[in-house]
Amino acid sequence: MITIRLSRRARLFSLPIRTLILTSTCTLVSLPLLAGCTNNAPAGSTGATAGGNPRALTVQATDSECKLSTTSAPSGTITFAVTNGGSKVTEFYLYGEDGKRIVGEVENIGPGITRELVLKVEPGNYITACKPGMAGDGIRAPFSVSDSDQQGSGGYDIQLVERAERQISAVRRRSD
């Protein structure tokens, strides 16, 4: 009975409710967190790096390796798309220079799965780590973030331009 009621309600609001959930939860979350929500990098898990977004990185993780597409990136909102090509469940960490402070982490990357770690990173030196088997120190490597104009979202930046371009093409598609 409940499920019927719910599904009917969901159908009624289907489109607006998504935006509603998204915006309201983002607002709810981000209010106390300053900026809990962030823009997803245009180059996503599909590995579409054609645009050459220097902040969209890929990580190929296996049971014995942790290969990053690049070991440096400009500061701002960086996306690590971590693909697990091994047989063990893995985790990906971005540590501070001391190798202890967790800057960001994504868990539960099962074999065959790609998951993204999205985070705002300040210029500086960092350490990346894959943890196949979810234990130990993991496979570590240095990572550096150079100073750039973009300190997170806002302002004149690549993401903004790309977003505008997406919107233009969406309008074009609609008018066709």
Added chain:
Amino acid sequence: MLANFLIGLREGLEAALIVSILVAYLVKSGRRHLLPQIWLGVAIAVAVSLGFGAALTFGPKGLTFEAQELIGGLLSIVAVGFVTWMIFWMAKAARSLSGELRSQIDKAADASRWSLAIVALLAVGREGLETALFLWAATQTAAQGTGSTAGPLLGAALGLLVAVVLGYLIYRGALKINLSRFFTWTGAFLIVIAAGVLAYGVHDLQEAQFLPGLNNLAFDVSGAIPPTSWYGTLLKGVFNFSPATTVLEAIAWLGYFIPTMTIFLYQKRQRTQGPSRQTPEPVAASGRK
């Protein structure tokens, strides 16, 4: 497949156990009319988690690491509060079952109606977002063009399914044992679960830098209990046992477990002593007959 199966099992187990104990309790104590509230709580948690997870996965906005950890951590701590309330509410309602009037019990139960929905909602929703993000990532793997495989999604779904089945078996088993034993065991069991959830929440907040001491370990038995093993999965899934536990996690666990269990057992003793002191009267009354 197996690894993804174990993730699904781990993420689903604890929620399945809490909900099945709650349902078993309501059925055993003749409060079936409160069941819709439980299912509503579960349905909302699943819908919001999947919806929010999908929006974050496929939409233009993502969630920062800190925000996700803070959600997980705070929801865990709130969940501990509600599960603790549930333990003592069940115990209190059990006491009133023997002594007080039936109408009084039902009034009390009605007042707690929405709290029950929230318990179910939090039990499922606590790790719902992380599970949803994992499931959607597995779905992406199944749906993308080249090298797509449904293996991970299938494994994850099977894991969740097994968690639900285990919950159902616990429910069936719980129906068979007598009520007072049921309260003692489920109560004690839930206290251990809640202590684990609290420790987990503390760890999330430590990871997000809201609490210090992430690298200050109390013990590390990852060698003896690998997190990828089936027993590591069960320990993590049911009791949130982390092979590498920080000092603050251990303090939180003990700081919750010791007083809560003490109060619970003390109340239980009072409960069992209470009726026994009263028993002579009915016996005397029947003797007069």
